[in-house]
Amino acid sequence: MLxxxxxxxxxxxxxxxxxLINTKEFQRLRRIKQLGTASLVFxxxxxxxxxxxxxxxxxTRQICDNFKRNYPSQTAGDGLWDDRERLVALCAALLHDIGHGPYSHTFEHIFQTDHEAITAAILTNPTTEVNQVLRAVGPNFPExxxxxxxxxxxxxxxxxxxSSQIDADRMDYLLRDAYHTGTKYGTFDLTRILRVMRPYHDGIAFNFNGMHAVEDYIVSRFQMYQQIYFHPVSRSMxxxxxxxxxxAKEIYSDPEAAHGAAAPYLLxxxxxxQFDLEDYLLLDDxxxxxxxxxxxxxxxxxxxDLSHRFLDRKPLKSAVFTDQTKAKLPLLRxxxxxxxxNTQYYTDTNNSYDLPYDAYDPKMKKPLTQIELMERDGNLVELSTVSSLVNAITGKFTGDQRFFFPREMIHPEPGNVDLFxxxxxxxxxxxxxDNII
Structure with a gap:
């Protein structure tokens, strides 16, 4: 027990x-923060x-226990839970984030890495300790x-x-992030949700009488994105x-600069x-x-200066802009x-939008698994068709667009600039x- x-x-x-927990690849996750730059705000x-x-x-372990106790499979293909699936589910749950790099999504954007592809590589590459542990279960188990x-x-x-719109990954990070940020937005009734979850042929559904617990989860997720994950100072950092x-990439691409104590050899x-898996696993926050x-x-x-601003928490200021006011941004720049x-390094635009919930649409590039409620007769209904609360935010993106600029533009520092x-x-x-505020 932990x-x-x-x-x-x-x-x-x-x-x-x-x-698996004791492998060096998994232990590396101790050195990668879950919320990246949000720790500079919370x-x-x-x-x-x-x-x-x-x-x-x-x-995931609790879900498996609940399914085994209440919905054990009796015959092949009955749509109930086959507990022989437990170990693959538990291992996937534990290892789902093992491919994340330092500062996660920012690093991924700059260097065009893909943490999901790297996760699969860590699991299936015979040189990793994780792969060796998984292969001890069975030769095809890593795959x-x-x-x-x-x-x-x-x-x-x-x-x-x-991985779904209400899964173990999302449920844990909402509760955990709420706990560590000291906020209450992400709290919801986990115990109740786990009690009303149930397997069926095409996946996982929720008993109809648990609808309000599911609504609470959806609203909690919505609020966490607005108040925590999209915080403008975190986005500025x-x-x-x-x-x-x-x-750094621009400077150290020059061979003459790629020497000395400050040279980032691991980068x-x-x-x-031209990195490989070994190079990737050497990096952490x-x-x-x-x-x-x-x-x-x-x-x-x-x-x-950028190193100073990041390490010493000197965020850029930001202003919300719209499609109507963005034409003014070149003048501001x-x-x-x-x-x-240098506007290349001291200004930027950033948009953060989230889709709190959406019903299944096969035309989407990445169709979402909709949340199904099961009535007493076994009939399935999609959540937003019976919940007016969820229906009000279904398919609606929330967030904003921001223009980032040096704080000195509105708070000039004496000695560094001509205040007049x-x-x-x-x-x-x-x-x-121009209402860019």
Missing amino acids: RDPVHNYIYIQHRVILD HGAEHTRFTHSLGVYEI QVASVIQKTYPNPQVVQMI EVILGHLLTR FPFFQH GTLTTYFAHWRQSSDPILS SLIEKAGF DPIYNQFQQHLHN
Whole structure:
């Protein structure tokens, strides 16, 4: 058993799970924060991909126990739970995030990596400790576990436990992120949801009398995205991080610069986009942070300044813009450039939108698994058709578009700029007069 602040205890009932936890690839997740730059806004959010992965495992274990107890398969093809699927489900739950890189999505965007593809590679590559543990179960077991994460595994019940609009992954990160950020938005009745979950031929459904618990989950997820995941300061720090890595890539692509104590040797394969799995697994949040500390002393003023802004939490300011006001952004950028900032590295636009819930649409590029409620007679109804609350947000994207710029444009620092330069007044007037606020 492992003590956990969200689930109280995490029960390890199979030797293979303990062996997977003890692999070097899984232990690496201790050094990757779950929420990345959000910890610079919510100071308690220091939890990691490691703790989250254990939580997803524990929720999946509870689902399997519930299915075995209440919905055991009696005959082949009856749509109930075959407990022989337990181990592949538990391993997939535990390992679903093992391919994440440092600072997760920002790193992935800059270096065009794919954490899901890398997850599958870690599971199936014979050089990894994870693969060796999985192969001890069976020669094809690593590929089976990988196929669950890739959503190609033939049993939809197992896939939907890990990946659907209400799965073990989402349920754990909402509860865990709410706990560590000190907010209440992400809390919902996990116990009730697990009690009303049930297997059927095409996946997982929820007893109709559990509809309100499911509604509560949907609303909690909606609120977490608006208040936590889309927080403008966290997004600002992501922008700085992205520009910092881009600047480093530009500088260290020059062979003459690729030497000395500050040279990021572990990042060279990514700058050249010629990395392999071994290169990838050497990286974690601490590796990048160490490079940033070196770069703070860099002779390149942009690399040095961006490192300082990221390490010392000096976020950019931001303003919401719309399709109607975005035509003013070039003017704002020109004023920022006149003030002495390189707009390539000190401005950006960023949009964050989330779809709280959507009904199944086969025309979508990545169709979502809709939430089904099962009535007493076994008839299935899609959630938004019977819940007016969920129907109100179904298919509706929420979020905003922001323009990021140096804080100095509205709060000039004495000694660094001419406080009487009209550029700053012009910039601020355009922000307010054009309703870009």
